[in-house]
Amino acid sequence: MSEQHDEFDFEFQSEFESDWPHEVPYDPSKHASNNAHRFLAARPAPIIVSDDVIYSLDFRDVWLAVSEAQMMAEIRRTDPGIDLDVRKIRSMVAEVKINCRTTARPFQWIKAPENAPDASDLILCGNGLLDLRSMTLIPMTENYFATSIPEWDYNPVAKCPLWMHALSQWLHPSFHPTLQEFTGYLLSPDTSLHAMLCLLGETRGGKGTVGRIQTALVGAAHCAFPAFNDLAGDFGLEGLDDKRLISVPDAHDTHASKRGTAIERLKSIAAGDPITINRKGTKQQLNVKLPAKIVLTANQHPNLLDESGALAAREIPIMFENSFNGAARDINLTTKLLGELPGIANWAIEGLRRLRQNGGQFTIGAKGRAALEDLEVSQSIALRFAAACLEITGDSNDIIPLAVAYAAYENWASDIEGLNPRQRRDKTAFRKDMVASLQKRGVAWADNQVRWHKPGGPKRGIGERVKHRFVGVRLKANAGLSPAFG
Template sequence: MSQKPKAALADQHDTYRGNMFPGMFVLLSEQLGVSEESLVRLGLGYNPARNCWVFPERDATGEIVGLTYRAHDGSKFMEPGSKRGLTYAFNQDFEVGERRYSSGKHNWIRVAEAGVLCPVCGRPDWCLVSRDDPADPAAVTCTRNSGGSKRELKNGYLHILKDSGNLGGRGRVICDSELPVLIVEGQTDTAAALDMGFEAVGRPSAICNTSELEKVVNGKDVIIIGENDETVGIPGMEKTFINLEGKCKSVIKILPPDGSKDLRSWKNRFDLTADQFLEYVEEHGDKGVPSDILPDATGITIAKAWIQRERTVDGYPTVRSYKNTWVEFNDGKYKLVEKEILRGEVYRFLDDKFYVNETKQVKEIVPFKSSSRLVSDVLDALYYFGPITKDPPLWLKHNRSLPNPVDLIPFKNGILDVRKYLDGEIELYDTTPNLFTFTAIPYEFNPDQESSMWLDYLDDIFDGDEEKINLLQEWFGYNLVPDMSYEKLMMFIGRPRSGKGTVLHALSAMLGNEQVCSTSFKSLCGDFGYEPLIGKLAALLGDAKVPRSADSAQALEKILQITGADPVGVNRKGVRALPQVYLSCRFTMAMNLLPNLPDQANALEPRTNLIYFSNSYIGREDRTLKRRLQNEASAIVPWALEGLRRLRTTTEFTVPETSAKTMDDLRTMTTPAYSFVKECCVAEGENLVVQQDQVFDAWVVFCASRNMRAGFRPSFSQMLMSVCPNVMTDTIIDKNRSIPVYRGIELCEWVVKEVLGRP
């Protein structure tokens, strides 16, 4: 049905209101629990044909746009041709433009009915005077005289007799009040608010359009009272709040206490007064948008909300991008996290969330409809929080008062400042996402712990050799901190069942499994050999087997790169490669035999610590020892830190005397040039000189006898000087001929005679 004209609805309401008499107000007042005065102010009428009460609903200008019928059983329905509007006590001093003087009994009364004469033409019959004061009206519609009129109306000519009758109107459609305006739902709650002394506006429903409401209360202090109904009452309150926020002087929302559905039941249950109500609002009122309602549906808004509410610790986001991968802070350290895991978390976050969808007229609260594209937008927006481009350990937000992250060891009970500890002061900082590290020791630090079991075991396997125990202690301490400055690796060499694997297991237990990577020469040679080493303190090669020649050279190159703290490129499965990474893992290898690794440049030996395990426990193994030492892991830490203290004091690792021969054997096996010098040359003494051609010829014979390739003279010259740093190249002149020579070395006599065939 089409919308009825407003004037027709106004006339119809005027008729229904005229049907009321005092006893009828009393009847409905008692039924609803509101005052007769409030019902009168709301314009209550009665339709005898339908046997229903009638309430007018208005727009923001005060025009009646709809009539609501209330049956005696409480059911409600609308007059055909009506539309929903607002319920409020109309300010009779407010009129706007032509509407003020439109036809209808609510505006005019005939002079004959009022018993007065027309102030313009003096006749007592058909002219109209304004209802505000018929004896002294502000305006007149004269049916005869047009002179001096403002305009022609339907029933005559409009004459304005007083300033109060101007066409601009006065005040607002609701009366001014020092108290806030209450926003409620429906006519009865509006009446209850009026009874308490407030001006109020009733919405036709919880989720109605708020555009007209905004015009009525614009610039005022407002309190929105929701109904205790999660289906529509609370969402309706929130919708009203977000639409009025910023348009009113202040906006507060409040729900009735438990047991009260709405304002009317609350008022009647507790005989609520305005002061009591305002005191309750002061204590329980809410001026914010609920956390499950986001201001919009953009990826950056969702990302900020998710990070702030679920992924923030001490003001730092706990999910970050690190070199095209994702990391999350948990248990005192960062860990790599699969993108699919984060996508699932975003889906769960959005599952019960809403957003504000703003149109030209109104803001609606809409539930999120998660999609793959939306979730991808959220993850892309996480780059807003700043990708991490440098390698750990580092402070993400640094200041000069913070200690060097290389000197920090995160434990479960805090971050130990190693530098202070070594100086005799124990300080544990709170764990924080500001420290970007992939490592954290998985138990609490206790400086008073000591493991007699561990010390007895070391004394047994090393026969009390303090130099070996000291070197191992220094190595354990060095592995606790992400410090690569000493550029060393460790080899455990010895017969089977000599304790190498048990010590390796103890190192892993002390650091914690997540701080350690078990690998092999073969794995290191693979395309993704570096990837498992990211974020590890130690790389362990247990029972290491040297691969074939080509792979062994490649494995050695990779180990020396990492040990020397050089940057490496890391290929990763299914993810973009990292072009430059500084890894902080120390290599510890356990072998029965010395590795025959091709080290022509003698780079391995200077970077190697070596401990020889001389005892064998075959047939008398303690198969419970590893498990028992696992339980002693935390007690090994103070012992290891004492080793680190000694290392940083002396700046050198202890070199056991018993390891000297084994180290010499390692050089002999891995560096052929060293073997050549050892067997065929004299490199100590003054004024030693030898022709380069002679040395290279001897080298060629030496290689042939061992089925090795001699290579080219320049390469040999570099290898020779790498194993004999004091050897220098020079040129001498003999009979006007330049002869390249080495100074600081010469061939043994037997080599000159037997190999070169010279006297």
């Protein structure tokens, strides 16, 4: 689990037993397993071990991660006579990890009570667990795997007038239901909708404040703030396995060498696919579905090229089109809004319930749909090239040989997009990009031999033999072909 865990402190144990840790009657002549069970029997707070990480229950019924070094230190405090050497203490910790192992992961039931709500229906609040289906608050329990709790209490009658006023200043009304639904989705451990949020727009337009409020609703301990380059690193996913929100603030492009890895990891997390997490030290790799949703924040969307369209298909953009740069600023706005968290939570929960009633379909207004189309095009050089140079007809008689299309692409990429030779795609990559981007728009790929007449030229004879070609598309007039293909 996460290395970014709450600092374990023996003070938490004082709620269980005021004199812990106290002396335990170990027998140094016995093997380590025997002494480990003596330790566990005397310890007032339960222990579980999930994915090779030790957790101790605190007085709030929250499971706090404990390092092996901390566990060894605790055992030593119960052995004031120093009857156990370091080797035996280390072996005792190994036995604890075997004996207390659970298959549960954060935000799941460790042991579900009878008639317990499904874990995906539970919203973690400061004063308990809210069952989204019955809208009843149930007490926090050690049977639920919570590694922290947010700093707001559920109050069904709480309101948020300042929040609603701020949204009216920041966002076009068509974005309000979308943001409301996704913020509610952030509160639930459910990741089945496979969506990620993009907060995009002007400096001092409100997106940063929205991000801070979302972090407070989820709970800061359950949030991570990696950069794109961090996500692409060897250990870029370490510490994310108990997070519910992965917020990428001030998102910008990755280094070219890391872009592909970053994109694939974003897609895997958003899709809820199992993903391999490398962990430092001696810990084994994890292959898990991360319980987090992704929120990107940027002035403009980073240049994450993905010709498959899979990333854009999962993104939900919220455009902050109004900038208040230079206007009088309320430096206490975030603090005031934090005081409305119970009311903002009710607003978000209302959005989540509507989202579920709509079968998991987010409410996307006209501005949101336009933003989605812009995102898809921005992430695909092939789509930008097609928009500029091609006419998609769907007619099987309309074809473009690969060599001709690639020649037009090279001229367009150089003269219009300003791409240098290293940035331009080679012919094989260009073909794959075009197929990935255009096949769902009615363009097909064929490689059987046919006859073809050059566009704009006289159709003498039976035409030139061509094999590799795109079908259902033709070049626009003046599409940037060199004279050899004119």
